[in-house]
Amino acid sequence: MITRLSKALLVLFVGVIQLLVGIHNIIDYQTNFTFVQHVMSMDTVVADSPLKWRAIHNPLLHHAAYWVIIAVELLSGALSAAGAWRLWQARDADAAHFNEAKDLAIAGLVNGFALYFFVFLTIGGEWFQMWQSQTWNAQDSAFRFLASIGLVLIFLNQRDDEVA
Secondary structure (H helix, E strand, O other), X not given: OXXXXXXXXXXXXXXXXXXHHHHHHHHOHHHHHHHHHHHHHOOOOOOOOOOHHHOOOOHHHHHHHHHHHHHHHHHHHHHHHHHHHHHXXXXXXXXXXXXXXXXXXXXHHHHXXXXXXXXXXXXXXXXXXXXHOOOOOOHHHHHHHHHHHHHHHHHHOOOOOOOO
């Protein structure tokens, strides 16, 4: 039983942090919007980089990208929180039912994992060369989220047996 409760609780924690990040990005919109602007504009990467042709300077596209990030954070949080609730409800069920109850939690975790892996590390880090910036580089914090979510996802996906 402790394993099932732990899975539900850890998924809930991911849901809470994802919801908080999304809500904070709405309430304090300008702080991280400025970050997105700088990353997409590539204005703090090596000046003579041959990859600066990738820079996007259109403010509408900066806002659109930021709203996609916020939407994915909120979606990940909502799916994870709903998934945690579903796991809680199935905690006493047979193993097959509990394993089936993981679907929303998995969807929420994969959504969050994809955000930090694909959007922040792949698009931001590599496409827009965020790693070159001394000021606007979120790769370390993105990796912390990615690793945390990934560990919960691995733990959640361990098959559950019947409760003794």
